[in-house]
Amino acid sequence: MRRIGQALLAVSLFAGCGGTEIDPSSESIEQRQSSLTQTNVDVAPECQGILGFVNTASFQTLDVYLPSDVATNLVTRRAAAPFVSLADISSVRLVGPTRLEQLASGARNEGFIGSSCIGILDGLAVSTDDAAAIVSLVNTISDSELHDVLPDAWNGASNLLNLRPFTSVQAISNVAGIGDVALRNIRNAATLSRPLEALIDAVNAVPQNGLYGANMARHFDWWEVVTTRGTYRVGRLECFGLEPSSVPYGATVRPNLADAAEVRAEIVDTLSAANQNNQISSSVISAGLANLDALTAGRSFKGCYFSYADDPWSGNNVAIFVDTVNGFSVMTETYWSE
Known part of the structure; x- marks a missing residue:
């Protein structure tokens, strides 16, 4: 039996899931993961x-790190409502990228953040x-996926591909x-699907029984997968949402x-096919x-x-999905062998 086709052997991280209806996540798991699924969050938990x-330092402390008029504007604004994001802080008059960096420096010097927060x-x-x-993703991501993740920054994507490998964010x-x-899109692609990727790893770790099995992927080159399929026979090939020039022959x-x-x-x-003997933890599935x-x-x-x-004694069925806006992608595969 072929565990996975040649086109899929190059895939590095596997994602997707499948199975019968699963109990919803427990509250504690949802709470732990909630910040990881909000694409617009601009402050990591460690930061x-x-x-x-910004919300609690006195005017005198803020004035050490900022011009006095900026400190005054922040104190006046927070009196009406606490700041909830960097974007919220940036909405205050005279606050721009330089002032945000100064605030991060103040937060570090005053003990509000530690070494687990790099900064802004x-x-x-x-x-x-x-x-x-982020560094790991940028250094390994395929051309097609990176351009899907950065649909409005093609020059930036090309520059990343030409300049990698990188050693720092x-x-x-x-x-x-x-x-x-662009950086937020990359951050989202690199970090927001950790619970899903844990499930993917669990699916792909299930021992195969020699007759059938399943795999899934989260990061992969969808064009390579589709266009290098099948050395013996290609069956159904149905696509949707692709640019006309990208539709496979x-x-x-x-x-x-x-x-x-x-x-x-x-x-x-696909999860159901992989987990017929209930080897995967219910908490991993739920999360x-x-x-x-x-x-x-x-x-x-799309x-x-x-x-x-x-070969004549096996078959594979693959499904690929790519978010049309942010490039989030998953792939599933089930296969059989005589």
């Missing part, structure tokens, strides 16, 4: 002290864990074409995009599916379904 500093880069307060994930932030929106094109329900159904079916739901709610997806075989 929340920056907000604490392109409007994001980044933790050391997030920074490591600061170096990535400094690349021409990478600004606030011989594919049929359906008019409607996929939605969150379609993505979830495919993942749940992974809750994370998936948070990331796909209200979204639209992608393809296809089947192929590498």
